[in-house]
Amino acid sequence: MRVMVIVKATNDSEDGKMPTPDLLEQMGAFNQQLKDAGILVEADGLRPSAKGARVAFSGQNRSVTKGPFPNVHDLVAGYWIWKVHDLNEAIEWVKRCPNPMPGPSVIEIRPLYEMEDFDRSK
Amino acid sequence: MRVMVIVKATEDSEAGGMPPAELLADMGAFNQALIDAGLFVDAGGVKETRKGARVAFSGKDRTVAKGPFPNINELAAGYWIWRVKDLDEAIEWVKRCPNPMPGPSVIEIREMFEMGDFDEAK
Numbered sequence: 473m474r475v476m477v478i479v480k481a482t483n484d485s486e487d488g489k490m491p492t493p494d495l496l497e498q499m500g501a502f503n504q505q506l507k508d509a510g511i512l513v514e515a516d517g518l519r520p521s522a523k524g525a526r527v528a529f530s531g532q533n534r535s536v537t538k539g540p541f542p543n544v545h546d547l548v549a550g551y552w553i554w555k556v557h558d559l560n561e562a563i564e565w566v567k568r569c570p571n572p573m574p575g576p577s578v579i580e581i582r583p584l585y586e587m588e589d590f591d592r593s594k
Numbered sequence: 595m596r597v598m599v600i601v602k603a604t605e606d607s608e609a610g611g612m613p614p615a616e617l618l619a620d621m622g623a624f625n626q627a628l629i630d631a632g633l634f635v636d637a638g639g640v641k642e643t644r645k646g647a648r649v650a651f652s653g654k655d656r657t658v659a660k661g662p663f664p665n666i667n668e669l670a671a672g673y674w675i676w677r678v679k680d681l682d683e684a685i686e687w688v689k690r691c692p693n694p695m696p697g698p699s700v701i702e703i704r705e706m707f708e709m710g711d712f713d714e715a716k
Contacts, residue, residue: 476640478670490711514636516675517707518598524704525685529693536685541702546668548600548704553638563647563658571651580663582646582670585639589612 481547498570603669620692635675
C-alpha cells in the first residue's frame with residue numbers, strides 16, 4: 473500500500489526557517505535508506521503558508537483567502553509518498569526519521585486510496 | 595513553479611466511503627482538463643484518519659498515536675501536484691474544480707520548494 477507521510481508545520485517552518493546543513497545531511501541519509509529499501513516514491517517540501525492561498529467552496533460560491541494561515545497545526549510543511557506493506561512498517565520507518573524540525577514536531581501517516589478502491593464503488 | 599493543492603478533510607471524508615459516481619465523473623473531467631493544460635503532475639486521495647497514525651518527536655522521544663484524529667480542519671483528504679506559472683493561475687484552476695465534498699469545503703494551495711532552494715541553504 474502507499475502512504476502519505478506528512479510533516480506537520482511548526483512555527484519554525486512557518487517562519488521560513490530553512491533546515492540546517494546538519495539536518496539536510498541526516499535527511500539525505502534517511503531518504504537514501506528509504507530508497508535502498510524500495511520504499512521511497514516521492515518527497516517534497518512546502519513553502520510557508522504565507523506563499524499560499526485557500527479557496528472555500530460553499531454551494532456555488534468560491535471565496536479566496538491568501539496566506540499566511542493561523543493554526544500552525546493545521547498546516548503541512550512537507551511530505552513523502554512511501555510504498556509499504558502495512559501501517560506498522562511505515563510507523564517503524566518514521567520512528568527512524570531524524571526530527572524534521574528544530575523543536576518538537578509531528579509526522580502523520582495516512583494510507584492513500586488505490587485504483588482498486590474506486591473500481592469497487594462502481 | 596509546483597504547487598501542492600490540498601483538499602481539506604470534512605466530516606464526510608472522515609466518515610470514509612466513496613464519492614458519488616457523479617462527483618467521480620466531474621473530477622475525472624476536471625483532471626482531464628488539468629492534463630490537457632499541462633498542469634497535472636500527480637494526484638492522490640487520502641483515506642480517513644482512523645486508518646492512519648501519528649508519530650510525535652520530542653528530543654529523543656517518539657510517541658505513536660493511532661487514528662482517528664480530532665480537529666477535522668487539520669487534516670488532508672486528498673491532493674494534487676500541479677505545475678503552474680504562479681499562485682493566481684492555481685487559484686483560477688481551483689475555482690473551476692467541482693466541490694470535492696457534499697457540503698462546504700476548502701482547498702488549500704501551497705507553493706513547493708524546488709531543489710535549488712535547498713542548495714542555497716548549504
